[in-house]
Amino acid sequence: MKYAYFPGCSAESTARDMHESTLVVSERLGIDLQEPRGWTCCGATAGHQTDPLLAASLPAATLVKVKDMGLDLVANCAACYNRLKMANHLVLTSPDMRRKVADAIGRDYDGSVKIRHFMEVLLDDVGLDTIQNTLQRTLKGLKVACYYGCLLVRPHEAMQFDDPENPTSLDRLVRTLGAETLDWPHKVECCGGGLSMTRTDVVIRLTESILSMAKLAGADCIAVSCPMCQINLDMRQLDIQKQLGKRYDMPIVYVTQLIGLCLGISADKLGFNKLMVPASTVIEAVGDAA
Amino acid sequence: MAIIVTQEKATDGILREVQATSGVDLSVCYQCKKCTSGCPVAAMVKAPPSEIIRRLQLNAGDEILDSELLWTCLSCETCSARCPMGIDLAAVMDALRRLALDRKASKQQGNVPLFNRVFLETVRLFGRTYDMLMIAAYKVGTLKLLNDTEKFPAMLKKRKIALFPTLEADRKTVRRIFKKAKQNRGT
Ligand code: SF4
Ligand code: SF4
Numbered sequence: 001m002k003y004a005y006f007p008g009c010s011a012e013s014t015a016r017d018m019h020e021s022t023l024v025v026s027e028r029l030g031i032d033l034q035e036p037r038g039w040t041c042c043g044a045t046a047g048h049q050t051d052p053l054l055a056a057s058l059p060a061a062t063l064v065k066v067k068d069m070g071l072d073l074v075a076n077c078a079a080c081y082n083r084l085k086m087a088n089h090l091v092l093t094s095p096d097m098r099r100k101v102a103d104a105i106g107r108d109y110d111g112s113v114k115i116r117h118f119m120e121v122l123l124d125d126v127g128l129d130t131i132q133n134t135l136q137r138t139l140k141g142l143k144v145a146c147y148y149g150c151l152l153v154r155p156h157e158a159m160q161f162d163d164p165e166n167p168t169s170l171d172r173l174v175r176t177l178g179a180e181t182l183d184w185p186h187k188v189e190c191c192g193g194g195l196s197m198t199r200t201d202v203v204i205r206l207t208e209s210i211l212s213m214a215k216l217a218g219a220d221c222i223a224v225s226c227p228m229c230q231i232n233l234d235m236r237q238l239d240i241q242k243q244l245g246k247r248y249d250m251p252i253v254y255v256t257q258l259i260g261l262c263l264g265i266s267a268d269k270l271g272f273n274k275l276m277v278p279a280s281t282v283i284e285a286v287g288d289a290a
Numbered sequence: 291m292a293i294i295v296t297q298e299k300a301t302d303g304i305l306r307e308v309q310a311t312s313g314v315d316l317s318v319c320y321q322c323k324k325c326t327s328g329c330p331v332a333a334m335v336k337a338p339p340s341e342i343i344r345r346l347q348l349n350a351g352d353e354i355l356d357s358e359l360l361w362t363c364l365s366c367e368t369c370s371a372r373c374p375m376g377i378d379l380a381a382v383m384d385a386l387r388r389l390a391l392d393r394k395a396s397k398q399q400g401n402v403p404l405f406n407r408v409f410l411e412t413v414r415l416f417g418r419t420y421d422m423l424m425i426a427a428y429k430v431g432t433l434k435l436l437n438d439t440e441k442f443p444a445m446l447k448k449r450k451i452a453l454f455p456t457l458e459a460d461r462k463t464v465r466r467i468f469k470k471a472k473q474n475r476g477t
Contacts, residue, residue, distance in 0.1 A: 009419040012456060038460030040417045046406035049387050053474050057467040063462065104470035105463055149367070154367035155380070164371055190330050190366035198405045202362060206330055270301055 001125055003064045003116070004205040005033035006280055008077035008083065008227070009041050015077065017271025021256040022076050022118060028263050029126050029134065033074060036065045038118065042083035045194040048192065052090075056097055057104040059087035064109040076256070078226035079193075082151040084115045089158035117152065117161060119169050119225055119255065120133030128176045135289050136264035138178035142285040144258075145182050145219035146170040147210065149229045150190045164188070174223055176261045178289075184217040186210045193228030194237070204243060207236040211248045221251040221282050225256060230254060232274045251279035261286050303349030304389065312385035325369035325379050335359045339369050339379050342386075353364040355390040359383070362443045390438045392475075414468045417459025 011019035022193065026033050043058035066073045075081040091098040092111040102108040122131065148167050156164040165188060171181040191210055192203040208232065214222050224230045234252040241247045253275065260270040267273070267283050296368050309316060325339040332338035335358040337345070345354055358381065369379035391403060 012418070038417075038458065038463075040414045040459045040461075040464050041419055043413065044409070044419075046409040048384055049365065049402075050391070050406055050410060051388070051471050051475060052384075053471045054467065057471065058413070058464070061463045061467060065460075100474065104467045104474075106466060150364075150368065152364040155369050155378075172297060190364050190368065192330070192364050194364055195362075195402065196400045199362060202331060202334060202364075206364075207335070277359075 001030060001051060001121070002032040002034065002071060002119065003025070003074040003170055004036050004069050004071040006039060006042075006062065006066075006073055006075045006077075006080055007035060008075065008080040010227040010231075014231045015272040016225050018076060018230065018254045018256060020272060021254055021260050021270040024265050025256050025260050026102055026261065028260075028265070029122075029131070031121060031126065034069065034071065035060055036066065036069060036073075042080045042087075044079050044083065048086070051102060053100055055083070056090040057089050057101045059084045060101045060109045061105045062092065063111075063113045064105060064107050070113040072116050074116050074118055074121055076225065077228070078117075078149060078151040079228055081115065081117050083187070086157050087111075087188045088113070088115065088198045096121050097114065117225070119173060122173060122259075123169055128172065131173075131259070132176050135262045137262045137286050138289045139174075139262060139282075139285055140178040140287055142179040142282065143182060143218050143220045144174050144179045145200050145214040145217055145257060146174055146187065146220050147191075147214075147224050147229060148187050148231070148268075149193070149224070149226050150188060151226065151228075170223060170254060172249060174258060176289075177258055178260070179285075180259045182214075182217045182219055184213055184219075185187065186213045191229050193226070193232040195234060196228075200236075201238065203232065204236055204239055207233050208240050208244060208246065211237065211240070211250050212246075214250060219250070220285070221253055221279060223253055223255050225255050237277055251275060251277050251282055253279050253282055258282070262289070303346070303351055304354065305346050305349060308382060308385050310347055311388060312378070312381040314378050314381050314385075316343055316346055316377065316382070317416065319373075319377055320375065322374060324374060325377075326373050328368040330364060330366060330368065331334045331359070331362045335362050339383075342380070343377070343382070346382075352393060355386060355393060357386075360387050360390055392395065410468075414465060415461075416456060417461040417464045418456050 007019050039062045043054055047058055048055035075084055088111040091101055091109060152161050153159060153164040153167055162169050174181050189210060192206040196203050230252050237248050257270045272279055306448045321340060326332045328341050337357050342357060342359060364382045365380055367380045
C-alpha cells in the first residue's frame with residue numbers, strides 16, 4: 001500500500017506527536033507514505049477567510065505535484081484534508097476557478113487526485129480484521145469519547161466523510177483496540193481551534209463545554225485525529241482551570257497513538273511525552289491481548 | 291428581533307454584492323433559524339446567522355460588515371450543513387469578511403484579521419507556516435505579549451514549536467500564487 005502523504009505544517013511543530021505516531025503505525029501496518037517534494041501549506045482557515053483564489057490555489061500547488069506521483073494523497077490533519085478536498089471541489093465545479101488556479105500555480109490542475117484521510121486508509125484499505133490480527137496489546141476497560149470536530153465532516157458535499165452528524169469511523173477503530181467508546185452529543189461540535197489564538201474568550205467556553213460533556217459521559221480520555229482539536233482541547237485545560245476554576249485532567253490523544261500502543265510500540269516513540277495533559281491513565285490501561 | 295429598515299438604507303444595500311461574491315441565493319431563507327440553533331457562537335453575539343441573513347434580505351447596507359459574528363464565526367460550517375434550504379451560510383460569512391476587509395470596516399472585532407494576515411505572510415515567505423515568527427509578529431501587533439507565554443517553555447521543551455523555518459517548501463510557486471491572487475483582487 002503506497003500513498004503520497006501530506007503531513008501539514010503542524011507536523012513540524014505542534015503536532016509532531018501525530019506525525020511521528022502516524023509514521024510508526026504505518027510502518028508496522030505496511031503502509032508506505034511518501035512526502036511530495038516541496039509540498040506547501042494548504043492555507044488553512046486564514047486562506048479561505050481572506051481570498052477564494054488563495055484558498056483554491058495553495059492546496060492545488062501540492063495536488064498537482066501529487067498528480068505527477070500517480071498516487072492517492074493521504075492527509076491526517078482534518079484542516080489540511082478539508083482544504084485539499086475543497087480545492088478539488090472548487091476546480092471541479094467551477095471552470096472559471098480552474099482557469100484562475102492554473103494561472104496562479106502555472107499549471108492546469110483538473111481536480112483528479114484522490115484525497116483520503118488516514119482513518120479511511122486504515123478502515124478501507126488495511127481493514128479492521130488485519131489491524132485486529134496485528135495487535136499485541138489491548139485497551140480493554142478504557143472508556144473513550146471519540147471526537148471528530150467539524151473540518152473532517154463538513155461540508156459533507158465536498159468531504160464525503162462518514163455520516164456528517166453521527167460519524168463512527170473513529171469509534172470503530174477505537175473499539176477494535178478493545179476499548180469502550182461512549183455515546184455522547186459533542187462528536188461534531190466545533191472546538192474553535194481556528195480562533196484559539198485570537199478569540200481565547202470564545203474558545204475557552206467551547207472547549208469547556210466539550211470537556212465537561214466527555215467527563216459527564218464517563219470518559220477516561222478523548223480520542224481525536226485533528227491536530228487543531230488536539231492542541232486546543234489539550235492546552236486550553238490550563239486556562240479553564242485558571243479562569244473558571246475547573247480542573248479536567250482529560251488526556252487528549254491521537255487515535256494513531258492508541259493504535260500504536262496496541263501494536264506494542266513504546267509511548268515515547270508515539271509522542272505521549274509531548275501531550276500537555278499527561279495520558280498516564282491511558283498508558284496504564286494497556287493490557288496483554290487475549 | 292425588530293429590524294428597522296430606513297428608506298435611505300434600502301437604496302444602497304449590499305445584498306447583491308454578497309450574493310455575487312458568495313454565489314449564494316439568500317432569497318430562499320424562510321427564517322426557520324436552524325442555522326442559529328446549531329451555531330456554537332450564536333449566544334455570544336448580538337446578531338446570530340439567521341438575523342444576518344434577514345438583514346441582508348431587507349437590504350442592509352455596509353453597517354452589516356461591523357457585525358460581531360464576522361470575526362467570532364469559527365467557519366465550522368454547522369449552519370450550512372443544517373440549513374433545510376441548502377443555503378451555504380459559511381460561504382456568506384466568508385464573503386462578508388472579504389467585503390469587510392475590502393472596505394476596511396472600522397469596527398473589526400478582535401484580532402482575527404491581523405492573525406490571518408500574519409499567518410498568510412509567513413506562508414508567503416516560507417511556503418509553510420512558521421510558528422515562531424507568526425506568534426512573535428502577532429504578539430507585537432496586538433501588544434498582548436503576555437498571553438499564553440507561560441505555555442511557551444513547556445511547548446519548546448516538548449518541541450511543539452519549531453525553532454527554525456523549513457527551507458524545503460516550493461516557495462517559488464507560493465509567491466506566484468500570492469502575486470496572482472493580489473492581481474485578481476485588483477489591489
Ligand atoms: S437555516 Fe437556512 S432557511 Fe433556516 S434561517 Fe438559517 S439560512 Fe434561513
Ligand atoms: S460557520 Fe460561523 S456562523 Fe456558521 S455555525 Fe459555524 S460559527 Fe456559526
